Amino acid sequence: MKRPVSVPENAIYNETDKEWLFGATNENNQRIGPWKVWHIEGYLWGTIEYGDGTPPYPTLRFHPDGTISQKGEWYGGDKYLGPLRLIRSVHPTPEYFPPNNADNVWIAEFDYTDEFTFIAQRYFDIDNTAVSSDGDPLPTRPEKVPARAHFVRLPYSATNWIMGTVDTRTGDYIDEYFEWDLDGNPVVKRLYSNTGKVLEDYRYDSGALTSSYLYDKDDPTDYENTYYYSGMPTPVPKTRMVYRHKKKDVTNIYFDKTGQQLYAVRREELSPVHKRRYYNGKLLCEAHLSADDDQFPESVVYYSPGGYKCIDLTNNNDGTGTWRLYNAEGHVLRQFTVHENEDDHYELIRWDAFLPSWGSYDAKTTSTDWETVVKFFNQEYDELNAKQQLYSLEIPSYLQKELDSIDWETIDAYHSGGGAELPIGINGMLSEDNTVANIAFKMLWAEITQQGSVFESTYKTAVILAHMVPHYSHLSTVQIRLGRFLYSILDQYEIRDHEHLYKELTEAITPLEPTLLQWGINEDIDIAHMAQYILIYTGTEATEQYLLQEWHNTDYSSTRRGYALFSLADFYAIRDQSHQILSIFPPTFMQETDPFVRFVMAAQLVLLTHTAAREEWLAELLHALANQEALDEDYINMTPFIGNIDNIHEYILVVLGKSRPDILEKMIAPIIDELPNMYALKQVSYLRTILDLLFNDETSLDDITPIRKKALLAAADATAKNPGLVNLIEIFRAYNLPHEAYALRQLAEA
Incomplete structure (x- = not known):
């Protein structure tokens, strides 16, 4: 080299x-x-x-x-x-x-x-x-x-x-x-x-x-997972899950806040066709299944706390199975037989038909599994008997006349030919027995609605039941039940799509206006709201005046007045008269003192005017967003106007999203400047408001605009100044933001 x-x-x-x-x-x-x-x-x-x-x-x-x-x-x-x-x-x-x-x-x-x-x-x-x-x-x-x-x-x-x-x-x-x-x-x-x-x-x-x-250490699929109570000075287990034999043997243990065990449930799969459930260490249920999931198990036995047979299933080997309930002496108390092809009771083919679902347990569960399986058995027994009663009910002449006017064999329903049994369901809705009526309702609903879709049978059924209301003035339970049914029909997404049928339906309900107006002032808020909602679709000038009176009466609660405002807005919208809102809301908006009523008015006005919304309406919504806790209870009572948006935060953001973003940023900038100087509780409320507006989109963190940077730096300053905020991690976590001042500043400069 x-x-x-x-x-x-x-x-x-x-x-x-x-x-x-x-x-x-x-x-x-x-x-x-x-x-x-x-x-x-x-x-x-x-x-x-x-x-x-x-x-x-x-x-x-x-x-x-x-x-x-x-x-x-x-x-x-x-x-x-x-x-x-x-x-x-x-x-x-x-x-x-x-x-x-x-x-x-x-x-x-x-x-x-x-x-x-x-x-x-x-x-x-x-x-x-x-x-x-x-x-x-x-x-x-x-x-x-x-x-x-x-x-x-x-x-x-x-x-x-x-x-x-x-x-x-x-x-x-x-x-x-x-x-x-x-x-x-x-x-x-x-x-x-x-x-x-x-x-x-x-x-x-x-x-x-x-x-x-x-x-x-030898098999990581065998492990124990424990969750602990929050807010405790020392760790206290709440739930412990013990997994063994590659998760084929699972035990869930529940504890109270002192750390004492409340109860334990266990499921064990000895083979794909041999299963067991335990409660507090005792065998609760054992089943030997058939190879085909659509067939009855070979055998099922439920045991009492004392170990004797409480419930069992006999597979009759002819497509049927018989469930029996026993007393301590082994005598049959109740029994019923079901078929494998009964769609209404398909769950009764399963071995765990009467067991609580595995995910239903928690530390607040008070009923033992032994009590629950007997309760579930009796519920199924009562429902099957009620179904038999339903089919044997006599049809009143005034109903028969209505039923005869329709070809139920060919009427449009969810299933082809599914309208054949609708008359039985309609008749069951008039029963004084609530169990029978509930089965009838399920029967009807399965055929006349499906994921928001409606059919000819939807309208025809509702029209007939609307005609039945006057016949039951002596039975308020039945009348109210029919009212709730009409409410559910009118709340369907596509109900106004079939103009001729919809007109027939509303014309059938309009004569009920006096009764509905009486229900509208019922002390039961659910009944009152149900009636008002029906009147939105079917009422006349009398309904309009009634809703105006409900709104203007300052002796009424925030919920009652707010519901009237939502109703009034829909009343006008359905009749293409939304301009009325722009005429009657603004003059009284600034004088209104009730925070929830002001919130509803502002929301309706912004939804109507979009980018032309006034700053005072937007300011009201920003204020509501920051103080939503005070409005939550009233807002939740606004069903069905709020649809699937049961969170007032989300609702306000949807409304604000229809206005001008540049105005909102201009309005929120002073709030950001003031954030570090606010007292703690107000700081938390407004911090959440700022993040709601600026970081509610999942792509927000990919675009740190000047206003977002300003917000992050203000949040960092507030966090550094008030260490108590550090513990409120959920505020930041909801927007995928770090919760420490250091990390917030790093993100702002990214």
């Missing part, structure tokens, strides 16, 4: 490592004192201080440009102990530096405890200033966070201090692992095996333990 000119004459070439070496040895040919290593290309590659030949050996490695690339204490082979520092170069270099670090991470330092594992990692910029692994300035280290921990910022997610032991052979953590938030509260604590598998996993929220996972 030709010696480069930069390599001394007495340096020796090492063919194995392709390097030149120079240094002294002792009488045992052991290296001692300082040694130098040159790269095959001729530049100084490293220095090693062997001392008296006893490790550790302080070492330096160099980049081709002569700057240091590595510094540490070497023990021979690949073994380094203590800090090992790796340094970048401004020039191209073959020297190793950990990948996936930010550009301004210039130095990486690792504390090794043996040849393959390190327990700490630190990062520095080119000026040797400590930074995070992402290259950001380090926040203040909380007292509770050990010096070993390093800081990690993950955009839009966790921003934590992390400490653990890493096995460099796999890149996995082993042994104990910890995470803390910016305030030093624990976030995660884990225990890993020496192969990197999680053995224990503990999760925290604001420093309080929320859940834990304990895994079997």
